[in-house]
Amino acid sequence: xxxxxxxxxxxxxxxxxxxxxxxxxxxxxxxxxxxxxxxxxxxxxxxxxxxxxxxxxxxxxxxxxxxxxxxxxxxxxxxxxxxxxxxxxxxxxxxxxxxxxxxxxxxxxxxxxxxxxxxxxxxxxxxxxxxxxxxxxxxxxxxxxxxxxxxxxxxxxxxxxxxxxxxxxxxxxxxxxxxxxxxxxxxxxxxxxxxxxxxxxxxxxxxxxxxxxxxxxxxxxxxxxxxxxxxxxxxxxxxxxxxxxxxxxxxxxxxxxxxxxxxxxxxxxxxxxxxxxxxxxxxxxxxxxxxxxxxxxxxxxxxxxxxxxxxxxxxxxxxxxxxxxxxxxxxxxxxxxxxxxxxxxxxxxxxxxxxxxxxxxxxxxxxxxxxxxxxxxxxxxxxxxxxxxxxxxxxxxxxxxxxxxxxxxxxxxxxxxxxxxxxxxxxxxxxxxxxxxxxxxxxxxxxxxxxxxxxxxxxxxxxxxxxxxxxxxxxxxx
Numbered sequence: 001x002x003x004x005x006x007x008x009x010x011x012x013x014x015x016x017x018x019x020x021x022x023x024x025x026x027x028x029x030x031x032x033x034x035x036x037x038x039x040x041x042x043x044x045x046x047x048x049x050x051x052x053x054x055x056x057x058x059x060x061x062x063x064x065x066x067x068x069x070x071x072x073x074x075x076x077x078x079x080x081x082x083x084x085x086x087x088x089x090x091x092x093x094x095x096x097x098x099x100x101x102x103x104x105x106x107x108x109x110x111x112x113x114x115x116x117x118x119x120x121x122x123x124x125x126x127x128x129x130x131x132x133x134x135x136x137x138x139x140x141x142x143x144x145x146x147x148x149x150x151x152x153x154x155x156x157x158x159x160x161x162x163x164x165x166x167x168x169x170x171x172x173x174x175x176x177x178x179x180x181x182x183x184x185x186x187x188x189x190x191x192x193x194x195x196x197x198x199x200x201x202x203x204x205x206x207x208x209x210x211x212x213x214x215x216x217x218x219x220x221x222x223x224x225x226x227x228x229x230x231x232x233x234x235x236x237x238x239x240x241x242x243x244x245x246x247x248x249x250x251x252x253x254x255x256x257x258x259x260x261x262x263x264x265x266x267x268x269x270x271x272x273x274x275x276x277x278x279x280x281x282x283x284x285x286x287x288x289x290x291x292x293x294x295x296x297x298x299x300x301x302x303x304x305x306x307x308x309x310x311x312x313x314x315x316x317x318x319x320x321x322x323x324x325x326x327x328x329x330x331x332x333x334x335x336x337x338x339x340x341x342x343x344x345x346x347x348x349x350x351x352x353x354x355x356x357x358x359x360x361x362x363x364x365x366x367x368x369x370x371x372x373x374x375x376x377x378x379x380x381x382x383x384x385x386x387x388x389x390x391x392x393x394x395x396x397x398x399x400x401x402x403x404x405x406x407x408x409x410x411x412x413x414x415x416x417x418x419x420x421x422x423x424x425x426x427x428x429x430x431x432x433x434x435x436x437x438x439x440x441x442x443x444x445x446x447x448x449x450x451x452x453x454x455x456x457x458x459x460x461x462x463x464x465x466x467x468x469x470x471x472x473x474x475x476x477x478x
Contacts, residue, residue, distance in 0.1 A: 032202075033206055037144055038160060038161065039164075040100055040137045040141060041164040042168045043107070043195055043199060044138070045168025046192070047076070047107070049168075050173070050175055050188055050192070051072055051127075054177060055069055055072065055073065055308070056308075056311055057185050064120045066437070067241065070429060070430075071237070072124060073429050074433070075125075075131065075237075076134075078230065079135070079230075080131035080422045081419045081423040081426055082423075083131070083132050085225055085229075087099065087103075088411035088413070088416070088418075089222065090136070091139060092213055095210045097203065097208070097209050101204060103137065104196050106129065106133040107133035107134065108196040108197050112189070113126040114130070115193070135415075142399065144207075144210075158340065159339060162332070162340070162395045163332075163333050163336035163337060165332070165336075165395065166329050166332030169329030173322045177317075177320075177323070178319050179191060180318050181317065181318055218273045220263075225259075225263040225275070227259050228258070228262070229256070231253070232256035233423055234252055235250075236253075239434055240430065240437070275410060279405070280407060280413070280416065284402075284405040285401070287352075287401065289398070289402065289421075290459070291352055291398045291455045292395070292424070293421055293423060294424060294454060295398070296422065296425040297427055297448065298363055299387070300427075301445075302428075304428070305432045306324075306325055308432075310325075313373060324380065327385045327388065331384075335389060335392035339351065339397070349401075353456060355389075355395075356453075359387065359390035359449075361449070364445065364446055364449040365383060365386075366445045367446045367448075370444075394455075435447070
C-alpha cells in the first residue's frame with residue numbers, strides 16, 4: 001500500500017490518517033494552518049488550568065468549601081479524559097476538521113454559561129461541557145500534525161505541540177489570577193469565549209478539509225471504555241468529598257474496573273474494535289502512555305497545590321501567585337523545541353527516563369520545602385523551574401512515541417493516550433483535594449514522586465521497539 005502522507009510545502013495533499021485508501025485532497029497547509037491547530041491546543045490548555053489560582057476566590061464567592069471547589073478543576077479534566085477515545089474515533093469517522101469546529105462552538109457556549117453560573121453545580125456542569133469540547137483537540141491535532149509532517153519530522157512537530165501545551169500552562173495561571181484580581185473570576189470566561197470564536201472562524205477558513213473514513217463503531221468497546229474510565233476517575237474525584245458515602249465510591253470503582261474488563265474482552269474478540277487491546281500493551285505505546293500519565297499527575301498536583309500554598313501559607317495575592325507559578329510552564333515552553341531536537345538526534349527513551357528521575361527528585365524536594373513551611377520565593381521558583389524541566393523532558397518523547405507506535409495511526413488510540421494523560425491530571429488534582437486539607441504537604445509531594453517512579457519503572461517494561469516508524473499500512477483496529 002502506498003504512503004499517502006503529504007510533506008510540507010506551499011501546496012500539498014491532506015490525506016485522512018484513518019483511511020489510507022481515501023484519495024488525497026489538494027489543500028494548502030502552511031504556517032497559518034499549523035498556528036490554527038496549535039491555537040486550539042493552546043486554548044484547551046489555558047482553560048484547563050486558568051482557574052487554579054483564583055480557586056479560593058471562586059469558593060468564597062459561591063459559598064462552598066475548598067474541597068468542593070476543587071470539583072471546578074477536576075470536573076473539566078475528568079470529562080476531558082473520559083471522552084478522548086470516543087472523540088478520537090469521531091474525528092476519524094466524520095473528519096478531524098469538522099470535529100474541531102463543533103468542539104470550538106461548544107466551548108464558546110460553555111464559557112458563556114460558566115460566566116453566568118449562579119452556583120457551584122452549574123459552574124461544575126459548564127466546566128464539564130468545556131472538558132467535553134476540549135476532548136476533541138489532542139487526538140485531532142496530533143493526528144493532523146503527524147499526517148502533515150510524517151516520520152522524519154515527528155519529534156520536531158510534537159515538540160511544537162508540546163510547546164503549545166507549555167505556553168498554555170504558562171498563560172493560564174497568571175491570566176486567571178490577573179483577571180480575577182481586576183474584574184472577578186467570571187471575567188476569565190468572558191475574555192476566553194471570543195478566543196474560541198476566533199479559532200472557530202480560522203479553522204473554517206484555513207484548515208484543510210479531511211473527509212473522514214467510513215467505519216462502524218464497535219459500540220460495546222466504545223461504551224465500556226468510556227464509561228469505565230469515567231467511573232474510575234469519578235470515584236477518585238469523589239474521595240475527598242465528605243458528602244459522598246464510601247460505599248458509593250467503592251461501587252463506582254468496582255463498576256469502572258468491571259467495564260474496562262468488558263472492553264478488553266469484547267475488543268479482543270471483535271473484528272473491528274475501537275482499539276485493539278494488543279496494540280495498547282505494545283511496548284512503545286505502553287511506555288509512552290504511562291510516562292505521560294505520571295508526568296501529568298505531577299504537573300496537575302503541583303499547579304493546584306503550589307497556588308494554594310502561596311495564597312494560604314505565604315499570604316500572596318492571586319495575581320502575584322499567578323506570576324510565581326508561571327516559572328513552571330515557562331520552562332516547559334522554552335525547553336520543548338530543544339527536547340524535540342534532542343529526541344530526533346539522540347535516544348528519546350533516555351531523555352524521557354531522565355525527565356522522570358528529575359520529576360521524582362524535585363517533587364520530593366518540594367515536599368520537604370513546603371512541609372517545613374519554607375517562605376523563600378526564590379527557592380520556590382527554582383523548584384518550580386525544575387519541575388518544568390522534568391515535564392518538558394517527558395512530554396515530547398512520550399507524544400512522539402505514541403504517534404510512532406502501531407496504535408498511533410488510530411484516532412481512538414491517540415484519544416486513549418490523551419485520556420491517560422489527562423486521567424493522570426484528574427488524579428493529581430484529586431490527590432491534592434485528599435491530602436492538602438490535612439496539611440501534610442510532604443506526603444502530598446512524596447506521592448507525586450512515587451507516581452514518577454512508577455512511570456520510570458514501566459519505561460523499562462517489554463522489549464525496546466525499533467527506532468524506525470511502523471509500517472503505515474499496519475492495521476490498528478482490525
